[in-house]
Amino acid sequence: MQIATSIRDTFIHTVKDVFPGLTTEDPLYNALALGFIVIAALIFWLLARVFLRAQIALWIKRTKTKWDNALLDHGFFKRLMHLVPAIWIFMVTPVLINDDTVLHGLLLKGSQLYMLFSALLALYALLNTLEDIYNESHLSRKASITGFVQVAKLGFSILVLLLSISLIIERSPLIIVSGLTALAAVLLLIFRDTIMGFVAGIQIAANRMFTTGDWIQMPKYEVDGEIMEIGLTNVKVQNWDKTISTLPSYSLTNEAVKNWRGMQESGGRRIKRAIYIDINSIHLCSQDMLDRFSKIRYISDYIDKKLNELRAYHRDYSIDETDLLNNRKLTNIGTFRAYLEAYLSKHPRVNQSLTLMVRQLPPNELGLPLEVYCFCVDKEWTAYERVQADIFDHILAMLPQFDLKVYQRDSHLGSAGYLPASGHSAPAVYSDHATPDE
Incomplete structure (x- = not known):
């Protein structure tokens, strides 16, 4: 004083x-x-x-x-x-x-x-x-607090605004708040996205559904990339083509979203791809083929084991091996499938503790799909694609060794609607697996 x-x-x-x-x-x-x-x-x-x-x-x-x-x-x-x-x-x-x-x-x-x-x-x-x-901190990998920070900012802003108005008009803030109840419906309409985003943020944080850095896919919005920020009203996603997509926060809980975090935290990234085998190249193995296959390191034991099983079967049922109708023989497609399983089980970049198999899918007009299903230990995109390409390079290169052919539609057969001019004969038509020389 x-x-x-x-x-x-x-x-x-x-x-x-x-x-x-x-x-x-x-x-x-x-x-x-x-x-x-x-x-x-x-x-x-x-x-x-x-x-x-x-x-x-x-x-x-x-x-x-x-x-x-x-x-x-x-x-x-x-x-x-x-x-x-x-x-x-x-x-x-x-x-x-x-x-x-x-x-x-x-x-x-x-x-x-x-x-x-x-x-x-x-x-x-x-x-x-x-x-x-x-x-x-490591806690950010579990849940993002960006939405809650924005809610806190909004709450303090509203509080300061109410105090400022009450200071200017010299009335209690409670009187102003009570007067706003008549505008509650209008306020709910104005802050609809904010309220829905806040509720979605609580669900996301409580259930640990998404966090920054997660790779998500949303076909509806053509989104495929990593989450940059989960805000109160919007979510920013950087797609792999480096574009930025902005989504409503509540879309992460209301729409179908694929989150690849499980793959990133697991022991490998899945390889699931099929090649189509020309059905006309599938046949029983001759003795010459078996002799050739038995020299392949990955399946030499498999060939010996299967031949012993077949001899025991023929002996138990008194079947002559020259009887083509009743005897059993190995096929080149089955032997090739066994070779691929053995090859993948020895591959250093394939996780052996996760599912590993080579299976046949139902045949169709393109041939017999032979699908490789395994998990690559390299989860980074370029390394993963390199390992996957190396595996299928090897598969395609080994097909001729088993007298198999991969299906490929000939490019010159694409003009199916061709109509010859009057007085000229129609061009010759070849099957998809044949060539003009055949």
């Missing part, structure tokens, strides 16, 4: 020395007081920004913790510096300006609004810092 009286007396004495006979009720006095308050507030803000903030930054750089560096980077201390001039105006205004003037009320309300919004901006910086610290 003594300091306030001293400031008032010093200021009035200085003013009267310059303007003799000037009283505190004169407009000129109020103008001079306003100028003094504003100029002093500006000086205090500059001093705080230059010296105080610089000293704080120096202290922060000397510490080993990271959270204070994040506060500095997000401008937390810079925004707090605005409280210095706001507090100065709020404290000095009642001292220098009479409370019955309009200027007195304007300065007090203006300083209070200044403090409210400065504190709100500093709170924003604090929330951004908390989000960055959380994102750098």
Whole structure:
């Protein structure tokens, strides 16, 4: 109180020395007081920004913790510096300006609004810092808090807005809130996406459905890429072609979404691809073929085992091996399938603890699909594709060794609707597995 009286007396004495006979009720006095308050507030803000903030930054750089560096980077201390001039105006205004003037009320309300919004901006910086610290921790892989941070920002913004309105109209905030109930339906319509996004964010976090870095696919929105950010109302996904897709947050819970996180956390990435075998190249194995196959390292034991089983079967049922109708023989397709299973079981880049098989799918007009089903230990895209290509390079190259052919429709048969000119014979037609020389 003594300091306030001293400031008032010093200021009035200085003013009267310059303007003799000037009283505190004169407009000129109020103008001079306003100028003094504003100029002093500006000086205090500059001093705080230059010296105080610089000293704080120096202290922060000397510490080993990271959270204070994040506060500095997000401008937390810079925004707090605005409280210095706001507090100065709020404290000095009642001292220098009479409370019955309009200027007195304007300065007090203006300083209070200044403090409210400065504190709100500093709170924003604090929330951004908390989000960055959380994102750098291992917990961020389990759930994202971006949506909750945005909800907190929205809540504090609404609170500051209500306090500002109540300060301006000089009414209790509860009266303003009670008056908003009549507009509840309109507010629900305006904040529909925000409310749905908030509910979806709770579901996503509680069930650990998605988090930043997850690879998702949503055919409905043509989305195929990694989640960059899960916000309150929107989700940003960077597709593999480097485009950015923005989706409503609630679409992650309302639409069909494939999340590849399970594959990334598992022991391998699935290889599931079929090649079509020309059915006309499938036949029983001759003795010459069996002799040739028995020299292949991967299936030499398999050939011996199967031949022993067949000899025992023929002996038990008294079947002559020359009897083509009743005896059993190996086929080149079955032997090739056994070779592929043995080859994959020895492949260093195939996970042997997960499902591994080579199976036949139902034959169709394109031939007999022979499908490879296994898991590659390399889950990174380029490495995975390289391993998959190497496997099928080997499969295609080994087909002739088993007297098998892969199906391929001849390109010159694509003109099925060709009609010859009058007086000319129609071109010869070949089957898909034949060539003109045959």
